[in-house]
Amino acid sequence: MLYLIGLGLGDKGISLEGLEMAQSCECYCDIYTSRIDLEAVAEVLGRKPIIASRSALEENAHILLEKAREDDVAILVGGDPLAATTHIELAMEARRQGIPCRIIHGASILTAVAETGLQAYKFGKVGSVVFPPRSNSTAYEVLEKNLSIGLHTLLLLDLDGDRYMDAAEAVEALLQEEQQTGKGLLQKDTQVVVCAGLGTSDARIWVGHADSVQRSGPYPQCLVIPGNLHFAEKDALASHTVPER
Structure with missing residues (x-):
């Protein structure tokens, strides 16, 4: 068996x-x-x-x-x-x-991501962000489709041997896609959610603007781009938000 x-x-x-x-x-x-x-x-x-x-x-x-x-x-x-x-x-x-x-x-991260306070049934298709120079056009298409119907997007991040992609690298790769496509999906002031090491004792959730994401552990990490938010989801994200300096 x-x-x-x-x-x-x-x-x-x-x-x-x-x-x-x-x-x-x-x-x-x-x-x-x-x-x-x-x-x-x-x-x-x-x-x-x-x-x-x-x-x-x-x-x-x-x-x-x-x-x-x-x-x-x-x-x-x-x-x-x-x-x-x-x-x-x-x-x-x-x-x-x-x-x-x-x-x-x-x-699985597919359910653990609800620890952010975002409702699990409001997530759309899952995407993956890969290390450049490979294209992230597919991930951006997933994001576009989900946002068009108000759904949140969970983006899983690449793994190359022993090296994890971090959320800051993922944001940078997606901003490059935005620069090429001009679709207005992700801007420097777009709210993003970083999940780091979910399921471990060091788990960390961070909410802030895309251009404020820092390169730090723990790993593995994933990135969430919220869609339309229920008031309860807004309150939940506010509890994880890092004040802008």
Whole structure:
């Protein structure tokens, strides 16, 4: 049987059920779709998981599936296991081959972002901001569509090896898109929300103008561009707002 188990947010975010299953299986840890502290996982698990690279999860996934046909195999995934298409495809392929597959969910940034006080059902399509020189036109199109119907936009930030993109870099990349397109979606005085290290003891939420975002941790970070705000959401954001100097 194949188990896809979410590690949740932070070093100890795995559920009790997920932990019990991981300890009883041949256990792998996905290091492709998110950055994982393997030492922290090993401490919680009581043993070191086997590293699962991109190739192990995609072009060579048949090897893991053959193991799961004969024995219980667990793949640990940062956040929730179905937040990335890689794991959805793996689960679908297992079922196509008649291999039982069980999903054990974990906390995800997709719901944790509601800690900002913005209502979860008022978020539109999620976008991703990538490191230049790659284009961020797709992220800007997502932002444009969401704002056109009054919805908030959650923007996930790039990861390059061990380097996290921070919110200040993301704002800079989006302002470059604005300069090229002139759509008026993001200006220096646009209100933005920075979420840093959500799900950890160092979590921080900051609200202010786009040109005031500072480069500082913790990581990973994400960026939210609010759409139309309910009065309760305005009050919530005000509690996180840093006064302008």
